[in-house]
Amino acid sequence: MKPLLHFFVLAALVCLQGCSGCIKKSGGSTQTSKTGKSKFPVPVATDNLIIKDEKDLTGYWAGTFGPDKADSLEEDGDYESGYNKINISLDNIDGSQVEGHTVIQGKLRPFKCSMIKAGSKYSFSFKGGADEKVAGIYKLSITEGDSVLTGHWSGGDKVPSHDFDLTKKLFSYNPDWKLERTGYVDWNKSKKITIKPDSSEAYTDSRFATTSDEVQKYNPSTEVLTTKYLANLKKADFLILRNSIFARHGYTFKKPLLSWYFSEQSWYVPISTDVTAELTPIEKQNLKLMAPYEKYAQEYYNAFGR
Amino acid sequence: MISIQISKRHYLLTAGNVLWYACLVFFSYLMLLITLQYIPVRTDVAFLQIKGDVTGMLHYRVAFFAHVYTGMFVLLSGMLQFPSFIRRLFPALHKWSGRIYAVGIILVAGPSGLIMGYYANGGLVSQTAFCILAVLWIAFTWKGVAAIWAGDIKSHKTWMYRSYALTLSALSLRAWKWLLVFLFAPAPMDVYHIVSWLGWTGNLLVAEMIIRARWGK
Numbered sequence: 001m002k003p004l005l006h007f008f009v010l011a012a013l014v015c016l017q018g019c020s021g022c023i024k025k026s027g028g029s030t031q032t033s034k035t036g037k038s039k040f041p042v043p044v045a046t047d048n049l050i051i052k053d054e055k056d057l058t059g060y061w062a063g064t065f066g067p068d069k070a071d072s073l074e075e076d077g078d079y080e081s082g083y084n085k086i087n088i089s090l091d092n093i094d095g096s097q098v099e100g101h102t103v104i105q106g107k108l109r110p111f112k113c114s115m116i117k118a119g120s121k122y123s124f125s126f127k128g129g130a131d132e133k134v135a136g137i138y139k140l141s142i143t144e145g146d147s148v149l150t151g152h153w154s155g156g157d158k159v160p161s162h163d164f165d166l167t168k169k170l171f172s173y174n175p176d177w178k179l180e181r182t183g184y185v186d187w188n189k190s191k192k193i194t195i196k197p198d199s200s201e202a203y204t205d206s207r208f209a210t211t212s213d214e215v216q217k218y219n220p221s222t223e224v225l226t227t228k229y230l231a232n233l234k235k236a237d238f239l240i241l242r243n244s245i246f247a248r249h250g251y252t253f254k255k256p257l258l259s260w261y262f263s264e265q266s267w268y269v270p271i272s273t274d275v276t277a278e279l280t281p282i283e284k285q286n287l288k289l290m291a292p293y294e295k296y297a298q299e300y301y302n303a304f305g306r
Numbered sequence: 307m308i309s310i311q312i313s314k315r316h317y318l319l320t321a322g323n324v325l326w327y328a329c330l331v332f333f334s335y336l337m338l339l340i341t342l343q344y345i346p347v348r349t350d351v352a353f354l355q356i357k358g359d360v361t362g363m364l365h366y367r368v369a370f371f372a373h374v375y376t377g378m379f380v381l382l383s384g385m386l387q388f389p390s391f392i393r394r395l396f397p398a399l400h401k402w403s404g405r406i407y408a409v410g411i412i413l414v415a416g417p418s419g420l421i422m423g424y425y426a427n428g429g430l431v432s433q434t435a436f437c438i439l440a441v442l443w444i445a446f447t448w449k450g451v452a453a454i455w456a457g458d459i460k461s462h463k464t465w466m467y468r469s470y471a472l473t474l475s476a477l478s479l480r481a482w483k484w485l486l487v488f489l490f491a492p493a494p495m496d497v498y499h500i501v502s503w504l505g506w507t508g509n510l511l512v513a514e515m516i517i518r519a520r521w522g523k
Contacts, residue, residue: 230356
């Protein structure tokens with residue numbers, strides 16, 4: 001009888017040990033690491049968004065980048081292949097030599113290639129992967145008098161090729177940029193019609209279904225958030241609100257979901273892997289203010305507690 | 307025949323009691339885990355993380371820690387009051403744990419609860435709820451104490467049922483919150499407003515039903 005009793009007491013203790021998950025969920029880190037210096041100086045760009053000559057080409061060229069075939073998305077299920085904003089920065093053009101770097105999903109990759117001018121059409125191509133795994137080739141071209149840099153990326157037969165349109169972005173930080181509804185935003189406001197992701201895809205609707213309307217109420221880049229407001233946010237709201245601060249400064253997100261979410265914001269241009277030096281006092285204050293509330297939301301919202 | 311029926315009924319009653327106490331022990335254990343987060347005294351954990359507006363005030367900190375530490379003893383000593391075998395076989399235990407319970411609420415956990423209620427998150431809705439809760443908690447417990455001083459056992463029992471119903475709101479409030487989030491995932495402050503009222507009114511209703519079932523009107 002006694003060993004049996006001991007067993008039950010022990011079993012009960014083991015069960016109770018597991019209870020700590022009932023009152024507190026593992027929070028995960030609220031700190032996104034923003035380390036790693038971007039080595040590239042800001043390219044000197046002219047104000048002309050429509051290309052008149054070679055000089056107008058330098059600068060940031062940004063657009064939505066993703067696989068052409070909608071089929072490939074469905075096969076992958078979930079949100080494995082979302083659309084990222086890509087920034088192809090043309091840093092320096094010297095005659096037929098182009099130096100630049102691509103910024104996509106948390107990675108800055110330099111390239112160097114030669115540019116061909118045939119009639120009024122500039123074209124150049126360089127090697128580069130869409131991500132770490134697949135090597136590929138970018139081909140880009142633009143005609144004088146046009147504002148769209150047409151791009152094509154192919155990574156061999158096994159991965160779908162990407163057709164994309166880039167427009168020149170004269171990036172200057174604007175704290176007033178607001179989070180737009182998650183619906184797909186037409187990024188290319190130019191005359192050319194591009195292949196856009198099929199609107200029937202569900203990912204834009206359900207991806208951040210867990211963010212509430214609250215997230216659009218205040219802008220952490222322009223106003224100091226109240227504790228009353230912060231106490232009513234869920235963890236997804238914090239994720240977006242906090243990262244919107246970094247997104248406004250052109251932070252390029254490594255995490256696919258965040259990269260895809262902000263890629264849908266028309267104002268978003270990925271530029272740098274480290275924007276901490278650019279944060280304004282209001283933003284720093286809000287980040288500090290948000291941290292304990294975000295941690296609380298992660299750990300205690302769906303736990304036994306208050 | 308009759309005796310068999312009685313013993314069977316008695317057996318069922320006991321099974322129900324055991325289940326009830328198992329529940330109580332389980333949730334009290336969770337409460338203990340919540341309390342242990344605040345040992346040693348620190349203001350950067352759990353609930354206090356989102357009370358940065360008020361944790362700077364000494365009287366809030368004193369009230370908060372007095373409340374959570376005393377609350378645990380009140381909860382446990384209260385649990386000892388109801389089993390009839392304790393009252394019959396160990397009357398001294400009933401008396402002394404009862405004194406801990408009453409003094410704990412009337413002098414410490416109740417008044418500190420009132421201070422915390424005044425500074426509650428969620429504005430007037432939850433502030434009102436928690437302040438009423440604290441006042442009733444003290445009042446019912448006092449009534450129960452006064453009744454036994456006067457030798458009125460029936461009155462003592464009814465007031466203590468009500469008092470412990472409010473004590474258990476610590477558990478039910480948190481259980482309701484978990485359930486509401488699990489079912490509907492509402493905005494955090496909406497949940498808080500709901501449970502600040504639901505947490506103790508529901509318990510009081512159950513206590514009232516038990517009292518009426520036992521002693522009639």
